[in-house]
Amino acid sequence: MGKITIAVDGYSSTGKSTIAKRLAAALGYIYVDTGAMYRAVTLYALDNGFIGTQDDISGLVKVLPKIKLKFVPNTETGRSEMYLNGKNVEEEIRTMKVSRQVSKVAAIGEVRTKLVEMQQQMGKDKGIVMDGRDIGTVVFPDAELKLFMTASPEIRATRRYKELLDKGEKVTFAEVLKNVQERDRIDSTRSISPLKKAKDAIEFDNSDMGLEEQFERIHEFAKRVI
Numbered sequence: 001m002g003k004i005t006i007a008v009d010g011y012s013s014t015g016k017s018t019i020a021k022r023l024a025a026a027l028g029y030i031y032v033d034t035g036a037m038y039r040a041v042t043l044y045a046l047d048n049g050f051i052g053t054q055d056d057i058s059g060l061v062k063v064l065p066k067i068k069l070k071f072v073p074n075t076e077t078g079r080s081e082m083y084l085n086g087k088n089v090e091e092e093i094r095t096m097k098v099s100r101q102v103s104k105v106a107a108i109g110e111v112r113t114k115l116v117e118m119q120q121q122m123g124k125d126k127g128i129v130m131d132g133r134d135i136g137t138v139v140f141p142d143a144e145l146k147l148f149m150t151a152s153p154e155i156r157a158t159r160r161y162k163e164l165l166d167k168g169e170k171v172t173f174a175e176v177l178k179n180v181q182e183r184d185r186i187d188s189t190r191s192i193s194p195l196k197k198a199k200d201a202i203e204f205d206n207s208d209m210g211l212e213e214q215f216e217r218i219h220e221f222a223k224r225v226i
């Protein structure tokens with residue numbers, strides 16, 4: 001078989017992007033972090049007063065065509081970074097300010113339609129590893145390899161808490177745990193494209209697994225299909 005499409009879905013902070021990035025690099029595939037796209041739209045909505053103390057969802061939907069998203073590779077690290085209307089927002093979209101609101105924005109049908117179209121365009125030639133919540137169910141239902149990542153909420157929150165502390169953000173563990181659980185709840189219960197395991201996805205619980213072991217197992221799954 002030639003190039004395939006690999007969908008990596010799962011709950012918040014299950015290490016989807018770390019493993020997806022590594023797999024893409026090993027296979028020489030493109031990597032796309034769809035969470036970054038929903039986060040960038042959320043940042044735009046926050047900066048322009050469409051969400052916050054009062055939400056103006058219909059106002060946000062009207063200005064969606066003005067929101068231009070682009071992944072641009074960083075020339076030093078080689079990693080792709082999110083640009084929102086020409087500005088690098090890679091760091092800002094990972095802050096708690098955005099995490100607190102993103103699931104609300106991601107539940108808006110028009111936002112999903114716009115981003116899903118872009119994602120399908122990016123993956124039209126295959127040779128892609130895409131991570132998110134609805135990749136195996138909605139974006140690429142015919143993906144040749146689908147993974148569904150899980151881990152206990154406490155383990156996921158611990159990982160995210162460490163990441164945020166390393167970045168200098170002032171957060172408490174309790175706040176991060178609450179955010180991870182709240183996002184999972186909203187993402188799994190929304191009416192449009194809820195987070196759920198595709199029937200043909202391989203469920204992968206990495207609660208007690210190091211990065212190396214995870215990578216080796218998942219790389220093996222991919223090699224079997226390719």
Ligand code: C5P
Nearest residue numbers: 034035038102103106132133134183187
């Ligand atoms: O992957 P990450 O945690 O950065 O995603 C942030 C949020 O974006 C998720 O909690 C979810 O609300 C939304 N999302 C989504 N569909 C995707 C990717 C992310 O709804 N494909």
